[in-house]
Amino acid sequence: MIPTLEWTPEGVRFIDQTKLPLEEIYVTASTYQQVADVIVTMVVRGAPAIGVSAAMGVALGAKQSTAKTTEEFAPEFEEICSLLASTRPTAVNLFWAIDRMKALFAELSANKASLSEVRQALLDEALRMYDQDIADCRAIGVHGAELMPDGGGVLTHCNAGALATCGYGTALGVIRGAVEAGKHIHVFADETRPFLQGARLTAWELMADDIPTTVICDNMAASLMRQGRIQAVVVGADRIAANGDTANKIGTYSVAILAREHGIPFYVAAPWSTIDRATLTGDAIPIEERSAVEVTHHGGKQLTPHGVSICNPAFDVTPAKYITAIITERGVLRVPYSVSLGEMDGLAGERVPGADCTVNVPLTSVRA
Amino acid sequence: MIPTLEWTPEGVRFIDQTKLPLEEIYVTASTYQQVADVIVTMVVRGAPAIGVSAAMGVALGAKQSTAKTTEEFAPEFEEICSLLASTRPTAVNLFWAIDRMKALFAELSANKASLSEVRQALLDEALRMYDQDIADCRAIGVHGAELMPDGGGVLTHCNAGALATCGYGTALGVIRGAVEAGKHIHVFADETRPFLQGARLTAWELMADDIPTTVICDNMAASLMRQGRIQAVVVGADRIAANGDTANKIGTYSVAILAREHGIPFYVAAPWSTIDRATLTGDAIPIEERSAVEVTHHGGKQLTPHGVSICNPAFDVTPAKYITAIITERGVLRVPYSVSLGEMDGLAGERVPGADCTVNVPLTSVRA
Numbered sequence: 001m002i003p004t005l006e007w008t009p010e011g012v013r014f015i016d017q018t019k020l021p022l023e024e025i026y027v028t029a030s031t032y033q034q035v036a037d038v039i040v041t042m043v044v045r046g047a048p049a050i051g052v053s054a055a056m057g058v059a060l061g062a063k064q065s066t067a068k069t070t071e072e073f074a075p076e077f078e079e080i081c082s083l084l085a086s087t088r089p090t091a092v093n094l095f096w097a098i099d100r101m102k103a104l105f106a107e108l109s110a111n112k113a114s115l116s117e118v119r120q121a122l123l124d125e126a127l128r129m130y131d132q133d134i135a136d137c138r139a140i141g142v143h144g145a146e147l148m149p150d151g152g153g154v155l156t157h158c159n160a161g162a163l164a165t166c167g168y169g170t171a172l173g174v175i176r177g178a179v180e181a182g183k184h185i186h187v188f189a190d191e192t193r194p195f196l197q198g199a200r201l202t203a204w205e206l207m208a209d210d211i212p213t214t215v216i217c218d219n220m221a222a223s224l225m226r227q228g229r230i231q232a233v234v235v236g237a238d239r240i241a242a243n244g245d246t247a248n249k250i251g252t253y254s255v256a257i258l259a260r261e262h263g264i265p266f267y268v269a270a271p272w273s274t275i276d277r278a279t280l281t282g283d284a285i286p287i288e289e290r291s292a293v294e295v296t297h298h299g300g301k302q303l304t305p306h307g308v309s310i311c312n313p314a315f316d317v318t319p320a321k322y323i324t325a326i327i328t329e330r331g332v333l334r335v336p337y338s339v340s341l342g343e344m345d346g347l348a349g350e351r352v353p354g355a356d357c358t359v360n361v362p363l364t365s366v367r368a
Numbered sequence: 369m370i371p372t373l374e375w376t377p378e379g380v381r382f383i384d385q386t387k388l389p390l391e392e393i394y395v396t397a398s399t400y401q402q403v404a405d406v407i408v409t410m411v412v413r414g415a416p417a418i419g420v421s422a423a424m425g426v427a428l429g430a431k432q433s434t435a436k437t438t439e440e441f442a443p444e445f446e447e448i449c450s451l452l453a454s455t456r457p458t459a460v461n462l463f464w465a466i467d468r469m470k471a472l473f474a475e476l477s478a479n480k481a482s483l484s485e486v487r488q489a490l491l492d493e494a495l496r497m498y499d500q501d502i503a504d505c506r507a508i509g510v511h512g513a514e515l516m517p518d519g520g521g522v523l524t525h526c527n528a529g530a531l532a533t534c535g536y537g538t539a540l541g542v543i544r545g546a547v548e549a550g551k552h553i554h555v556f557a558d559e560t561r562p563f564l565q566g567a568r569l570t571a572w573e574l575m576a577d578d579i580p581t582t583v584i585c586d587n588m589a590a591s592l593m594r595q596g597r598i599q600a601v602v603v604g605a606d607r608i609a610a611n612g613d614t615a616n617k618i619g620t621y622s623v624a625i626l627a628r629e630h631g632i633p634f635y636v637a638a639p640w641s642t643i644d645r646a647t648l649t650g651d652a653i654p655i656e657e658r659s660a661v662e663v664t665h666h667g668g669k670q671l672t673p674h675g676v677s678i679c680n681p682a683f684d685v686t687p688a689k690y691i692t693a694i695i696t697e698r699g700v701l702r703v704p705y706s707v708s709l710g711e712m713d714g715l716a717g718e719r720v721p722g723a724d725c726t727v728n729v730p731l732t733s734v735r736a
Contacts, residue, residue, distance in 0.1 A: 021673040188679075191663070193561060193585040196671055199663075204673045214677040217561040217663060218587040219525075219619025223684040226621070251587025253594070257629050258622060295559070295567075295585060299669040303564055305389040305572045309582040311556075316591040 002162040002205055004049050005056070007127060012056045014044045017163060021204035032061035032080050039087040039094075042195065046164020047238045047274055048133050051093030054084045055126035058101040062119045070108065070115045077105055089286040090247055090315045092239040092276040097129060130166045136271040137168035139329035141177025144234065144269055147325065147332070148178035148185060152231030155221055155259075157190040158249035159201035160236025160269065170269040171234040172202065174327060179211055187213040188230060190221060192249060194294040194312065218251050225262040233259045234327075237270035244320030244337025245282025246270075250313055256322035265324040272328050275341060282317035290314045370530040370573055372417050373424070375495060379403075380424045382412045385531055389572035400429035400448050407455040407462075410563065414532020415606045415642055416501050419461030422452045423494040426469040430487045438476065438483045445473055457654040458615055458683045460607040460644040465497060498534045504639040505536035507697035509545025512602065512637055515693065515700070516546035516553060520599030523589055523627075525558040526617035527569035528604025528637065538637040539602045540570065542695060547579055555581040556598060558589060560617060562662040562680065586619050593630040601627045602695075605638035612688030612705025613650025614638075618681055624690035633692040640696050643709060650685035658682045 003026075005014050011030035018041065019025045027043060029035040035057030038044050044053050061080035067073035081098050088094060104125050108118050148154060154175060158164075161172030168176060178185055187206055191199035199215050206213040216224065224230050233255055239247040246252070246268050259266040279285055292310035296302060304310070326333040333340040371394075373382050379398035386409065387393045395411060397403040403425030406412050412421050429448035435441035449466050456462060472493050476486050516522060522543060526532075529540035536544060546553055555574055559567035567583050574581040584592065592598050601623055607615045614620070614636050627634040647653055660678035664670060672678070694701040701708040 022670060190587075191561070191671075193559070193587060199672045203676045207673050207676060212677070214679055215663065215672055216679045217618070218585070219558075219561060219622055220679055220681065220684075222622035222625060223618065223681060224679070226684075250585070250591065254587055254590035254622065254626060257590060257626055261625050261629070295583065298666050298671075301667040301669070302390060303559075303666075304567045304583055305575050308567075308571045308575060309580070311582055311584045311588055311592070313588065313591060316588075316594075 001167045002208070004163050004166060005044055005053055007056055007123070007130070011060060012053065014038055014053075015163070016043045017045060017201060018043055021200050029057070029060070031064055032057040032084065035060060036083050036087050039084070045197070046159065047091035047093040047236065048137075048165040048170065048271055049163070050088065050091050051097035051273060052126065052129050052133055052166055054087075054094050055097040055101055055129050057084045058098065059119075059123040059126040062122045067115060070113060070118050073115055073118065074109065088288060090238045090288045092279070093273050096273045100129070101125060133166040133271065134168055136329035137165050137170060137173040140170055140269050140271065140327050141168065141173040141180070143329070143332050144174030144267065144327040145177035145181045145183070147232070147265070147267060147327070148174060148183055148234075149231035150183040153186045153188055153224070153229045155188045155190065155224070155230045155233045155255065156202060157198065157235045157252050157255050158192045159197040159205075161202055161205045163201045163205055164236060170236045170271065172206065174234050174267070174269045175211065176209065185211065187211055188221070188224060189213055189215050190218045190251065190255070191215055192251060193218055197249070221255055222258045225258055225264060230264055232265050232267065234267040234269055237268050237274045238315055239279065239285050240268070240270060240275045240326065241279045241282050241285060242277040242338060242341065243281050244323060244326065244333075244335065244341070245285070246318045246320070246323060246326075247282060247285045247287065247315045248318065250316050253316040253318045256318040260322050266322055267325050267327055268323050269327040272330060275328070277341065277345075282319060285317055287316070288314040369535050370576070372531050372534060373412055373421055375424055375491070375498070379428060380421065382406055382421075383531070384411045385413060385569060386411055389568050397425075397428070399432055400425040400452065403428060404451050404455050407452070413565070414527065415459035415461040415604065416505075416533040416538065416639055417531070418456065418459050419465035419641060420494065420497050420501055420534055422455075422462050423465040423469055423497050425452045426466065427487075427491040427494040430490045435483060438481060438486050441483055441486065442477065456656060458606045458656045460647070461641050464641045468497070469493060501534040501639065502536055504697035505533050505538060505541040508538055508637050508639065508695050509536065509541040509548070511697070511700050512542030512635065512695040513545035513549045513551070515600065515633070515635060515695070516542060516551055517599035518551040521554045521556055521592070521597045523556045523558065523592070523598045523601045523623065524570060525566065525586075525603050525620050525623050526560045527565040527573075529570055529573045531569045531573055532604060538604045538639065540573065542602050542635070542637045543579065544577065553579065555579055556589070556592060557581055557583050558586045558619065558623070559583055560619060561586055565617070586622075589623055590626045593626055593632055598632055600633050600635065602635040602637055605636050605642045606683055607647065607653050608636070608638060608643045608694065609647045609650050609653060610645040610706060610709060611649050612691060612694065612701075612703065612709070613653070614686045614688070614691060614694075615650060615653045615655070615683045616686065618684050621684040621686045624686040628690050634690055635693050635695055636691055637695040640698060643696070645709065645713075650687060653685055655684070656682040
């Protein structure tokens with residue numbers, strides 16, 4: 001399995017995703033500040049992976065603290081959470097994970113837990129989230145597998161794979177689940193400008209799994225759809241609003257429109273932690289604008305004229321009406337999502353046949 | 369004016385478009401074989417520019433021939449035309465230009481013209497095509513200007529500018545025409561993967577003309593449309609079939625669908641030489657597949673995993689139903705194009721008010 005991130009005695013170890021696919025380099029963040037930096041610089045990316053990274057960052061912050069008591073540590077805990085929450089704005093899993101750590105800390109504080117107990121409990125919680133993430137991805141894979149074509153082409157955008165999670169992936173988890181169920185799938189991976197997560201990461205991890213993959217430029221998808229070479233689209237998500245509107249990597253909205261125009265189903269695959277029922281519609285989701293250099297340069301080489309104006313929104317919002325179904329670890333949601341999301345909210349932790357390690361999480365610790 | 373290509377005593381001089389925008393380097397092709405090479409390697413690109421380059425290549429071939437008589441030169445003439453026609457398959461202007469040179473040569477041969485008269489006539493014809501191309505672009509600009517918004521954003525894909533023609537441009541000619549008519553336009557230039565004609569060439573030539581331009585990744589267009597920042601789309605064309613289906617740079621089809629989904633007009637701007645009434649629909653237009661290296665590498669640096677499968681079609685076809693209007697030097701065509709194209713076919717060389725140098729071309733020398 002691809003070691004996207006893992007807890008080690010020295011800190012949190014990450015595969016450096018800015019260096020893939022040509023270099024497989026690992027970096028270890030030994031402080032929570034370094035974890036924050038790793039998230040900001042996209043050494044680790046992908047909503048679920050960011051969430052667990054932040055939780056491990058909180059655990060690391062508790063470990064590195066020189067405080068003597070839980071009470072003394074409390075303001076420091078706030079600072080740790082605050083720094084980690086400031087790293088990226090769009091993926092809700094980041095806030096979900098930090099809120100979960102905050103809820104636990106509040107409970108431990110109320111119960112007068114010692115700082116050593118707090119440290120252990122925060123680490124245990126982060127490790128539980130890590131295990132749960134992999135289990136969720138496998139459950140998503142089982143639910144999504146039946147929606148995938150057998151013998152057809154499946155388009156994916158960005159990387160919602162093992163590298164975007166603690167392992168297995170969400171959108172790529174669905175593809176892996178279909179392949180494990182015996183289906184033959186040819187993946188078309190949008191290269192996904194400007195950061196090239198598809199060309200670099202999706203291609204790399206699917207090739208490692210011997211799943212046939214063709215990289216295309218983002219602007220080629222429509223042409224392949226028209227040629228009948230794509231039977232389904234599956235993508236991940238950074239935040240799903242209460243009405244089903246979905247923020248995901250820039251370009252996803254475009255793919256969704258093109259899929260509908262060609263009568264191709266468009267699926268979103270994401271763990272429940274990506275669903276943000278406090279955000280009513282996609283219009284309320286903050287969209288991160290990243291540095292122009294991501295667009296103007298590649299590998300240190302400038303592509304554009306000096307001083308040209310650039311747009312670089314990292315995400316866009318796909319309105320719910322373009323989404324055929326949302327695949328979660330709890331099951332497959334259909335329109336109207338405002339209803340189906342509410343109905344499935346009570347089903348947390350239901351055992352999914354074939355997903356052999358679903359972890360039960362008390363709903364109280366999940367952000368409302 | 370940007371010197372895309374020009375006839376010189378030493379041969380055909382080109383600005384090397386593979387080096388723009390950071391280096392402004394000129395190369396001179398002193399043989400027709402070098403002209404062919406310059407077209408294949410995309411030192412020059414853009415349908416109208418390719419057409420005139422090929423015509424100049426033919427004139428150059430006649431100049432470099434050691435034949436003594438027109439009769440002796442005839443088989444060599446066929447070879448010259450054949451090599452130049454083999455350079456790229458999609459842009460019909462290439463074949464239109466070569467056919468025009470062939471028709472002239474046949475006429476001269478029939479009239480027993482001397483080889484020296486043939487050489488001069490072929491060169492004169494190429495130079496006439498050069499002047500006509502600039503005049504056509506200006507006429508396109510005049511016709512298209514009134515379709516442009518005043519105070520809005522206009523999206524363009526690839527480069528259909530001065531660099532794609534002998535000067536002024538087709539799609540960018542429309543934008544220049546609107547700006548000259550006093551309209552305020554902000555151009556959004558799709559970077560246009562994989563060759564980045566938008567990021568490199570469109571940005572460069574519009575910045576040189578002080579027309580406000582923002583470069584975006586191809587996958588950002590839908591998001592900007594949804595935000596109401598784009599009021600019109602205008603693109604060039606490599607071949608327009610008899611029913612209006614239009615082949616243009618890969619990604620154009622995608623932009624056309626997105627424009628329609630957002631209620632934004634989608635215009636194609638092209639000289640009449642891009643219209644190929646012998647090709648009945650877009651399905652019959654040959655689409656060039658280019659080297660995978662254009663996608664896998666940039667500036668010599670590899671982006672993708674070793675051995676990954678790649679698609680790299682250089683063009684796609686936008687069905688006529690997505691095209692609001694086709695802007696030519698003869699006027700603005702509307703659906704049904706099979707009818708409007710036929711109606712306008714008799715209007716060649718009509719003087720366009722405001723386009724002060726339209727050249728009359730006898731219809732007999734224009735490919736049917």
